[in-house]
Amino acid sequence: FWQIIFSILISTAVVKVYSQAGWKMTDRFYGFRYELILTDQSHASEISETIQSQADQLGCFGWVQQKSVSNISSLVGEVRCSKSRGQSFEQWMKTELSGAQSTEILVYSDTKIRLHFSHFKILEPSRETCFLDSPHQCPDIKEKNSQSKGGKTRSDEENNRAGMFHDASARNDL
Numbered sequence: 001f002w003q004i005i006f007s008i009l010i011s012t013a014v015v016k017v018y019s020q021a022g023w024k025m026t027d028r029f030y031g032f033r034y035e036l037i038l039t040d041q042s043h044a045s046e047i048s049e050t051i052q053s054q055a056d057q058l059g060c061f062g063w064v065q066q067k068s069v070s071n072i073s074s075l076v077g078e079v080r081c082s083k084s085r086g087q088s089f090e091q092w093m094k095t096e097l098s099g100a101q102s103t104e105i106l107v108y109s110d111t112k113i114r115l116h117f118s119h120f121k122i123l124e125p126s127r128e129t130c131f132l133d134s135p136h137q138c139p140d141i142k143e144k145n146s147q148s149k150g151g152k153t154r155s156d157e158e159n160n161r162a163g164m165f166h167d168a169s170a171r172n173d174l
Helices: 002-019 041-058 083-095 139-147 156-162
Strands: 029-038 061-069 072-082 100-108 120-123
Touching: 029 041, 029 083, 041 061, 041 072, 041 083, 041 120, 072 083, 083 100
Parallel strands: 061 120
Antiparallel strands: 029 072, 029 100, 061 072
């Protein structure tokens, strides 16, 4: 009898500890995806290294990749950090990072980035990394969505939550 009572008390204590503020992933981490449209493609490598350096300084991990679609050069990627440092990184990208004519950022409500590395990595441009929603939406998906009139499509939030890549093979060589 006492063993059952003791088990119930321990279970209740464990549940209370894990439900307290600060224990949830969303209390501790901050993750987002971004796309920077570059003003000058010739500085893409330098800007990628600047982003990587900032991530390293803040203790963040993720990736950056140079892409070019329809003569528009961009840098795309994902970042995950501690909550305060992730917010600082996002603000830095929006206000202090030079070389981008526009910046689009999608903050992940669950904080989870889709490609995980032990450090911040610069990916090869040839690697397929696009998503079903913006930022960094796959060009063929973007075109299909713009052509469909009234057809039911997944919302950005549904795509984000599913963490879907256009090409599942993009996950194979993590």
